Amino acid sequence: MTTHRFEPTRYSNVIGSLAPALTVASGDTVVTRTLDAAGFDSDDVRQASGPNPMNGPVFVEGAEPGDALKVEILAMTPTRDTGWTYSVLAANVVDPGAVRGLPPSEKTIWAIDRDASTVRLAEPVKGLEDFVLPLAPMIGCFGVAPALGQAISTATSGEFGGNMDYRLFGPGATVWFPVSAPGALFFLGDGHAVQGDGEIVGTGVETTFEITVRLTVEKAARLTWPRAETATDIITIGNARPLDQALQHATTDMLAWLTADFGLDARAASHLLGQVVRYDIGNVFDPAYTIACRVAKSWLTRRQSA
Template sequence: MTESPDGTHDGTHATQPVLQPGAGPVRAAHYLPADPAAVFWGRLPCADDAPLLEVDPGSEVTVDTISHEGILEDQGSDPVAFFAAHGVPVDAVLRDAIELTATRRRDPATDGPHVVTGPIAVRGARVGDLLAITVLETLPRVPYGVISNRHGRGALPGEMPRGESNVSIFSPVDADGGSAALPRTAGAERDVHFPLAPFLGIMGVAAAGHERPHSVPPGAYGGNIDIKLLTEGSTLYLPVQVEGALAYLGDPHFAQGDGEVALTALEASLRATVRFDVVPASDPLAEFARVHGPFVETADYLVPTGLDQDLREAMKKAVRAAIALLHARYGMDAEHAYAYLSAASDFDVSQVVDLVCGVHARIRKADFS
């Protein structure tokens, strides 16, 4: 273990397995590793990009993802050294992350930080359809993660961080794998433990046109939507922008609070298994998504979204989307839908740190059963 800047100690004592490329459990018949030569770093796929894998609708695919935390320039661009400073042995650092920093560079002035695995073509997916991505399994690849706050970013730019340097806080996962810890700081009475709820912050389809989008702001194609409800069993519906959809995954999280106020949440690499399904353009939900953008379905909720640089406008868009979704799914008129939302649904801030803010509603499906 080594000392943190505040004089306290940190380190990892967890016994969770490390899922190196190609090693450990792979649930699906199709497996896509995070090949350092093929991943996107800071950009998202567009119509010009060739798929790394092509599958039929209904197929399950296991995908390795790499967290950007621990590999960025302000962390030394050397994951072995960065994590060694927190007591992590070299064999517990992911080899694909090590190779990525050794062989690739991004331009932080023009590119985002995120590492994205894909694209994956889904046969028969056409412009106007919906691609449904259902999360079946999210396995931590390492027993630790990082939460960062950088100057000019987060919910309190200019106030946090308080010092001259960016702040990256190392968080080990408990031995049972069910929670993470923030080791106590000087003056604190105890460590802080919080539950894990792994999900992928980036799930998307390729953008139309010839330009690869920046990886930070989300859009109609999905991307960095950072909705923490997208845990195992949840489905993200995305309006297809190009033939084959060209889906991708990235920005893995172990946990996140709504808002993600510091800039990142508990970022850490995952091995995710997802299923791809196609909803035809003739379905009312496809028409809804073409107008209002991505939406989520969980076991308990329908989750429409609103995206805008202005948080207030994002809220308005989320409300409009919720009214339209209640009409598309249940046939409610606008007046009754608006009243129901006011009385019975919560609107949560997905995140305020990705240039484009996100708001999502939680509409209880049980209310319509």
Template sequence: MTSMNTITYRPARDELAYTFSGRMPVAHVRAGDVLQVYTEDCFGGRVRGPGDLPSQVCQMPYLNPVSGPFFVEGAEPGDTLAVHIMSIEPARQWGVSATFPHFGALTSTSHTATLQPPLQERVWVYSIDRQAGTVGFQATETDHQVDLPLAPMIGTIGVAPAAFEARATIVPDTHGGNLDTPLLQAGTTLYLGVNVHGALLALGDGHARQGDGEACGAGVEIATVTTLTVEVIKRVTMQWPRLETDTTIASVGCARPLEDAYRVAHTDLVAWASELTGMDTLDAYQLISQAGRAPVGNVCDPNYTVLATVDTAALPRCTPAYGGVHDRLRRHGIHPGSEGIHPDGEGISR
């Protein structure tokens, strides 16, 4: 791995991106660099209190912004980009969530039309206590409140799609995008197939926490300072995103209906487990059937997201994935905090 440089980037409001592809890169990153990025929340910071209804303060389609893209030197189509998330720090002491009239898992939408009235639009404000490690829920119609564990994650991260496409940031697919899985947390390595010269990595849509499925269509939405590092795995192709932690591997499937996303994820995980262990495909299928898990990422976006995961301890003679890149990136230097970006600062430095 090359010597470490630290790059910090905070976009001005007009530099936020709303598609993967279609924009010039904001910075060049090399393998071994540490990239420290300010990301806005899915509302662009415009929803700050109960009176800030998204339909009134936000403008479609300017939702779910990402920071970037970042040109990764040496990344070419047919390679795989390994992105290791080193830390995710809330950039504010609050986060927000909402219900929407025609968005979410438990309401009618344009694609699941029903005669019932739309849900009421409502905003919840959550307090964030980084020292205590809690996210405070307060009901809007009663005095019920509870502290939930702070579990920061990145909801949207990906590279430029193939075939000259530009995809809206709300869409999850083979390029990554709005995956909305809580597994995209500090300590996780994400693997993405490279489709264009330089990969063009972008990320945003931080959540202080989110339940599996993101049922209402929003997590506890926050701005973040996210720190990551990358490595290019040459001449290794990948169709769907994959994730690795110290104890788990996971494959990601994005599709509608939900069962197709489930099938995509599990087909990929069976193949990956077979490759890492040398097991026969049906043996791997049987083992995943009994030892695997299937957490749902989201059930409200244009594509749904399902993960297929298995603990590596359950895989016999499991060789390190991609030559041990996850362990190499995890050990790469001391994980920095968010001191490189001031909440009121902007721009890029190296």
């Protein structure tokens, strides 16, 4: 297998069937440096416009509609010592009557200590003078070209992935995307140094990264929505608005996964989900919301293929 160092010469604010920027074989590794969500590079020089300029697309040989693209997130290393956020809760995550009481939102700078692996406000806020967070890198926006030749804004998400802003999509996670175009056409960008559930101020701590991923084609997987695994959990993703529709997509796909790969019928899977499921909120700021349906692997025995 080959490792490719991918240095983009162009960036995209859509995920779609664009001309490939790099072609790799299934199982190859790609190392690339990303811009932040506003298009600034590791030297804080603006190289592209927002929102969420993507590196790519990467054409993966052998990927065809109906397959899945397996994306292993191997490493994420910050490439600068600052990140930024907005400073106030988004209007859509509080009661309408509370919106008028919110102060104006401003861009706020955060300091990233790459040696200590910590993140803190560059200028302390009253009451948060000792507020230090562990560095928790994650990819906010990534995915594959959608069906029917569509090109969809990196501000949102769908079956193809996109701007999901789910905090468990970091190093050690494996994510599968349903392939809808030849070569899959994989995009990634929008790295966060840390983020809470929901991206409820409209950002994580936005910064730049060197990201290493391994891309592998899994034939005839017939996925509908992104799926993921971490060391401890299996996860299905639903992207939609309203929030209950995203939850329905994620739960339906988890039911399908449990019955197809873990030897459970619908009744057994229902009992299991009813008592052990965990729901995480990926993004409730952008046009499509993201819900992650998560089950601990400790409850599961994977069916062995013949």
